[in-house]
Amino acid sequence: MPSTTSTRPGGRSARVRAAVHHAVEELLSENPAEAVTLPLIAARAGVHPTTVYRRWGSLAELLSEVATSRFSGDIVVPDSGSLREDLERWAIDVSTDLSDPDTVALMRATLGSAAEGGCACVGDRHAQLDAMLERERSRGGKAPGVQTAADALLSPLYYRALFTTEPMEPGWVRGLVRNLLR
C-alpha cells in the first residue's frame, strides 16, 4: 500500500521525521541559531538535503513543526481535585521546561525564523490551561477565563524565560497563581 506509507507510524517517514527533529534540537543546543541551516540539519540527521527541502520547504516551517511538537503533550495536566494545586503544579512544570537552555534556544530560533503572527512555542499550553479551568467549573467552582489566566500565568513565564536572566523559583510561580486566584 504505497499510498499510506508516508503516514504509517514507525515507517520510514516517521523515522526521518524523528531523526530530523532530533538533529534540530541537537544542533540548536550546540550552535547559535544563525549557524543552523537545512543542509546542516540534513547531514546530522543522515538524510539527503533534498528530502528535507521537499518535506519542510523552509527552515521556518521545520522549526515551527519542531516547536509545536516540543511544546505539546509533554506536560501532563494534573488533576488533584484543587484548581490552585493543579495550576501550581502545571505552572511549575512549565517553568522548569522554560528554564532549560535548550528549550530557550529552540524558542529563540523559532521566533527568529518565523515571518509573523503567533509562534508554535506555546504549543497546547492554552488548551492545557483551559482544561484545568473548565474542570473546576464543572465541579461547580469558580475559575477565571482562560485569557485572564494566560495573561497572569503563561505570559510572565515566557517573558521571564526570553527577556530576563532571572531564575523562575517555585515561590515566584506560586505567587503568580495566588494573584490569579485571589
Add this chain to the structure above:
Amino acid sequence: MPSTTSTRPGGRSARVRAAVHHAVEELLSENPAEAVTLPLIAARAGVHPTTVYRRWGSLAELLSEVATSRFSGDIVVPDSGSLREDLERWAIDVSTDLSDPDTVALMRATLGSAAEGGCACVGDRHAQLDAMLERERSRGGKAPGVQTAADALLSPLYYRALFTTEPMEPGWVRGLVRNLLR
C-alpha cells in the same frame, strides 16, 4: 583632536551609527530576519562592510544595540497625578508600539540572533515602570513592587505581541492595570 572624534555627537561616527541603525530597521521591515546580513546592512547604509564588522563585531551585537536604542527613551513616562492613569497611558503607548509589525520584526530578529540571557527588547521599560510606582509611593500612596507590575503588565504585552495574533485593544490593557491595582 582625533582621539575624541569617535564619540563627538554629530560627528562621522554618529552619522555612521544612525545610518546603520536606520538600515537595520528598513531591511528588517522588508525581509525575513535570516536574509538580513551585515554586508547587506553595510550596503544599505552606504558604509564599508569592514566599518560595520570593526564597530559591531557581529550581527547579534548590532541588533542588540538597535533594540536597546529602539526600546529606550521612546515613550514618555506620563505624570497625571494618578498612578492608575499613568499606568494606563504608558501601557497603551507600549501596546501601540508592540502592535507595529516593524517593532515585532526587530524583536524577533534580536531574540533569534542573541546567544542567551536577557534581551535588549525591553530597553528601559522596567525603569519607566519603576519610576511611576516610585512616584506614587513618594506621594504617600501605595504601589505594587516593580516585579509584580512587570509580571502583570509588561509580560502580557510582550507575550501577546510575540506569541499570539490577538490585537491589543485599549480595553484589554486597562483590564491588566485594573488587575494589578485591585
